[in-house]
Amino acid sequence: MMVEFGDEFEFQPDVSMPTVKSFTTEATRMDFWRFTDHEKARELGGLPGAIVPGIMSQGILAAAIHRFLPGSTIRKIDTIFRAPLLVDSSPTARGVVTHVDEEEGTAEIDLTLVNEAGETPVLGTAVVEVARAE
């Protein structure tokens, strides 16, 4: 297989306000102030600022897998939202391969979204069917 136990990958997703606004208006219909307005999120929501929708964080982790393993197929992805991921922050999406099943052609991957402070507001796991080399 084109993946081995212990393989690691990462990428820097774009969680800027314009991208989050695009996600909440064009990709979904979730145009709520907690996602798109820092001031209201602070004043009305008691949050540190506008937060990235959880389903966008999950989509970012799925994209991270596809960037690492182009042509692979995610069979299952499980994400836990532990704390808010802030809009306009600079997180890193990371993954590490924790198990490879050569017979099944699948890999299990641990996933995290880590913020600038080194905290992990979003984490998860995925089972991926890996594209076989021609």
Next chain:
Amino acid sequence: MDVEELKTRFVGEEFDSTEFEVKPADALAFARCCGETDPRYSDPRHPEYQAPPTFMTRFHGRRTMPEEFPEEYFQGSFDGGKTVIAHAPIPVGATLVGTSQIADVYRKTGRSGSMTFLVHRMEYRNQEGEPISTVDWKLIRKDEA
């Protein structure tokens, strides 16, 4: 109503069925905003073009909970996470049928006290009834001490 009663009365009961269109512009924007670079999700000209595997998380049924469910029970709860099982590619432009059920209710006790978890499940099928995607949404309520 306690956890065991919620479980007995509501778990496994299908309480909503709604049709959802996988709109091409929405699927493309979802892929772009999440940073998808795999052309199967980012390029409509690709022969295997499809919506990203977590795309169905964006939909909700007409009802979030069963009619008789004590909704105040989970007021003030928070979104604990999502699990997606991809059974088949999500066809762009198709209309899928999503059915809703409460898959589980359970309590956990840890260092920070007791919490109740509710797993809300939506199962999406195509017009032929074939499974496309299962989305579990975990709602968490911190129990009173």
